[in-house]
Amino acid sequence: MMSKSDSGMDFLLSDSQRAFRDSLRQWVTPNLPEGWRNGRFTQSMAEAERGAALRAWEAKVHAAGYAGLHWPKAYGGHGLTLVEHLIYGEETGRVGAPEGINPIGRELVAGVLLHAGSEAQKLRLLPRIAACKDIWCQGFSEPNSGSDLTSLKTRAELTDGAWHIHGHKIWTSYAQHADMCLLLARTSVEKKSSEGLTLFAVPMTTPGITRRGMQQLDGTWDFNEVFFDDVIIPESSAFGPIGGGWAVSGAVLAIERATTRLYRQARYVDELKHAHRVARARRSDGGLPEDMRQRIAEVYSELLVLRALNVHFVGRIVAGEKVGSEASILKQCWSHFHQHATSAIAEMLGEDQWFPLADGMDCQRFMPVYFHSRAETIFAGTSEIQKDIISERLLDLPRRR
Amino acid sequence: MFNFITEDHRQIADAARVVFEDLASADSTRRQTAKLRIDAATIGDALSDLGVFTSDDVSMSCAQVQALIAREAGAACLPFPVLEALAAHSVVVRCPATRDASPLSGVLTVPLMDGEGVPDCRLTAGRITGGVRLVPFAQAATAVLIRATSDSGDVLCGVRLAGNGVGLASRATVEEDYPVHDLRFEHSASEFIVDALQIGESAAAALRRRTSLLAAAEIAGVCRRMVKMTRDYLVARTQFGAPLGTNQALKHALADALVKLEAMNAAVDYAAAASDANATDADSAVCAAKLFSGRGGKEIADSMLQLHGAIGYTMEFPLQLLMRRTYRLQVAHGSPRVEGARLYEAFLAA
Numbered sequence: 001m002m003s004k005s006d007s008g009m010d011f012l013l014s015d016s017q018r019a020f021r022d023s024l025r026q027w028v029t030p031n032l033p034e035g036w037r038n039g040r041f042t043q044s045m046a047e048a049e050r051g052a053a054l055r056a057w058e059a060k061v062h063a064a065g066y067a068g069l070h071w072p073k074a075y076g077g078h079g080l081t082l083v084e085h086l087i088y089g090e091e092t093g094r095v096g097a098p099e100g101i102n103p104i105g106r107e108l109v110a111g112v113l114l115h116a117g118s119e120a121q122k123l124r125l126l127p128r129i130a131a132c133k134d135i136w137c138q139g140f141s142e143p144n145s146g147s148d149l150t151s152l153k154t155r156a157e158l159t160d161g162a163w164h165i166h167g168h169k170i171w172t173s174y175a176q177h178a179d180m181c182l183l184l185a186r187t188s189v190e191k192k193s194s195e196g197l198t199l200f201a202v203p204m205t206t207p208g209i210t211r212r213g214m215q216q217l218d219g220t221w222d223f224n225e226v227f228f229d230d231v232i233i234p235e236s237s238a239f240g241p242i243g244g245g246w247a248v249s250g251a252v253l254a255i256e257r258a259t260t261r262l263y264r265q266a267r268y269v270d271e272l273k274h275a276h277r278v279a280r281a282r283r284s285d286g287g288l289p290e291d292m293r294q295r296i297a298e299v300y301s302e303l304l305v306l307r308a309l310n311v312h313f314v315g316r317i318v319a320g321e322k323v324g325s326e327a328s329i330l331k332q333c334w335s336h337f338h339q340h341a342t343s344a345i346a347e348m349l350g351e352d353q354w355f356p357l358a359d360g361m362d363c364q365r366f367m368p369v370y371f372h373s374r375a376e377t378i379f380a381g382t383s384e385i386q387k388d389i390i391s392e393r394l395l396d397l398p399r400r401r
Numbered sequence: 402m403f404n405f406i407t408e409d410h411r412q413i414a415d416a417a418r419v420v421f422e423d424l425a426s427a428d429s430t431r432r433q434t435a436k437l438r439i440d441a442a443t444i445g446d447a448l449s450d451l452g453v454f455t456s457d458d459v460s461m462s463c464a465q466v467q468a469l470i471a472r473e474a475g476a477a478c479l480p481f482p483v484l485e486a487l488a489a490h491s492v493v494v495r496c497p498a499t500r501d502a503s504p505l506s507g508v509l510t511v512p513l514m515d516g517e518g519v520p521d522c523r524l525t526a527g528r529i530t531g532g533v534r535l536v537p538f539a540q541a542a543t544a545v546l547i548r549a550t551s552d553s554g555d556v557l558c559g560v561r562l563a564g565n566g567v568g569l570a571s572r573a574t575v576e577e578d579y580p581v582h583d584l585r586f587e588h589s590a591s592e593f594i595v596d597a598l599q600i601g602e603s604a605a606a607a608l609r610r611r612t613s614l615l616a617a618a619e620i621a622g623v624c625r626r627m628v629k630m631t632r633d634y635l636v637a638r639t640q641f642g643a644p645l646g647t648n649q650a651l652k653h654a655l656a657d658a659l660v661k662l663e664a665m666n667a668a669v670d671y672a673a674a675a676s677d678a679n680a681t682d683a684d685s686a687v688c689a690a691k692l693f694s695g696r697g698g699k700e701i702a703d704s705m706l707q708l709h710g711a712i713g714y715t716m717e718f719p720l721q722l723l724m725r726r727t728y729r730l731q732v733a734h735g736s737p738r739v740e741g742a743r744l745y746e747a748f749l750a751a
Contacts, residue, residue: 008682297741304689308671315403332660391652398647
């Protein structure tokens with residue numbers, strides 16, 4: 001018997017997946033953090049307090065059995081599939097639940113570990129990510145190596161059975177809360193800049209690490225510079241082959257593009273519905289003009305297309321297919337479709353968008369969401385880098401760089 | 402379960418691709434040698450041979466199979482009402498009253514814009530009076546499937562086009578080889594009525610949903626061909642001593658087109674599967690697919706012309722055929738305004 005659903009996709013789910021979704025749906029709303037409403041904390045909080053509350057939320061998700069859904073049981077997961085992971089994203093997104101504080105650990109580092117980690121690393125690190133005992137940050141970009149990532153200068157040298165790290169990373173999200181850093185560093189100087197790079201797991205409490213926070217346009221302090229001044233870590237801290245870090249990173253970046261925002265489609269719809277409630281409440285007749293309805297339909301169509309793309313990619317991955325450069329297509333869609341939606345919201349709300357009243361409608365949500373959506377075409381590989389990948393690797397147009 | 406495109410579907414799509422590529426090749430030769438398009442009868446026969454109009458196997462007229470065929474039809478861009486014939490067949494074959502007594506042999510067509518509002522036709526004592534606009538291939542088709550009001554509510558009627566008191570007025574059209582007419586009916590006999598389908602859905606609603614889906618699928622097929630054609634041109638054409646395709650501005654424009662194309666494909670696949678499952682979100686999925694494909698198709702067409710430069714702006718180069726089809730299909734079978742209004746209602750209910 002098909003259970004009633006307004007979340008679409010229902011016809012694709014097995015009975016056990018529907019049961020999973022139904023019990024998750026019952027669990028999530030009553031368990032949201034205190035003061036959390038319409039996608040944000042309604043009380044004012046210091047950065048450390050916010051970090052602690054989000055860490056507690058992730059721990060609660062883990063305790064309820066919803067962390068590491070598609071990871072093997074041996075590594076602290078539940079041995080389910082990416083479909084359950086997608087369901088989790090939809091069910092938490094549709095009520096605007098917190099995204100947590102450890103997306104780098106859950107989405108990226110877990111992917112690297114499952115893809116290239118040693119058995120010992122998987123056994124040691126994955127359960128700690130699932131339980132949010134280790135928050136991770138991603139030490140890739142440098143002041144002079146952004147889109148041109150393979151030109152990075154941070155060095156790691158192996159001396160007396162230990163790696164010595166020197167360098168300077170930037171745009172390192174969540175470093176202020178992080179326990180661990182996924183670091184990409186140069187371990188040898190090769191002719192080709194993409195060779196000689198290696199990935200490391202670096203505890204953030206290691207002596208020689210300094211962090212400096214930078215406030216972002218969305219008001220958060222998630223950006224950081226991280227300085228490594230003769231940071232010494234054990235030889236076993238390397239992930240995957242020495243000098244093979246770029247290949248592993250490529251796989252990681254594909255994971256990032258294919259799956260990390262796979263799960264935000266329902267959240268984007270929730271933002272649009274929230275803005276629509278506000279816009280209607282502000283009008284005496286409760287209706288919207290025709291042009292604004294058309295605008296909503298247009299961005300809503302893109303969000304439904306985004307879900308179809310999510311289903312397409314999840315289906316392929318679940319069937320055992322590898323998703324490589326095609327992930328750039330999904331990245332372009334989620335980032336740009338979200339920008340179209342936040343722009344439509346800004347137009348629809350006007351005063352409520354840029355001068356939000358503290359009147360219980362929670363319009364304070366929309367300014368940070370708007371700013372964050374602008375960042376989405378910059379991080380995880382800019383849109384222009386994605387277009388290079390798409391044109392050269394998927395369309396096989398000539399390279400010239 | 403999550404992979405709804407089966408091996409059977411792939412085989413049907415492959416078979417359809419071969420048929421349509423052969424037809425497109427014959428069409429291309431004829432355009433170059435005789436300045437004429439391939440004739441409609443040849444295309445109709447090839448489709449019948451492919452088995453798309455069979456009544457024996459209902460699965461051949463399911464949304465997923467028809468969407469795959471419409472996509473191939475779009476890539477071939479032939480002068481034939483493929484999606485209209487497929488959609489009409491899909492409701493006739495699913496209606497208990499018409500499925501076994503094959504009502505008419507030959508091609509069924511449907512109007513490009515007959516899905517909304519109160520029908521302009523009235524059915525009284527088995528006879529139709531009124532009019533419909535923009536019927537494709539009215540001179541080549543055997544009958545047209547139209548909506549009419551009747552004492553028992555709105556129904557779909559099959560009306561024979563020849564010798565049946567049907568007046569045809571030719572319309573100017575963006576696609577020269579895709580003729581459309583406005584029709585007037587004066588007590589024209591309704592040969593058969595399609596009302597409730599086996600699954601209890603209104604036949605008119607089912608037809609509207611199917612034409613909308615297939616239009617989206619056909620746009621995706623047209624766009625696939627335009628992107629491929631443009632990609633080949635950017636590799637072959639040399640300027641400033643290098644292939645055009647080394648120019649980042651042009652590469653990025655083509656990458657944008659591929660992103661839209663792949664999004665369309667995913668949207669059509671999902672909407673077709675949701676339709677076949679009679680899923681609660683089938684209607685909104687089809688609306689979204691059509692709205693997105695209509696807009697994206699036009700954007701791709703405009704951009705691919707720009708990437709071709711002057712050669713694309715000639716009647717002899719085939720890009721114009723594909724462009725014109727996307728322009729027509731954006732407004733046919735669910736214009737952006739119509740689909741937008743429907744999707745806004747779905748948004749309110751979601």
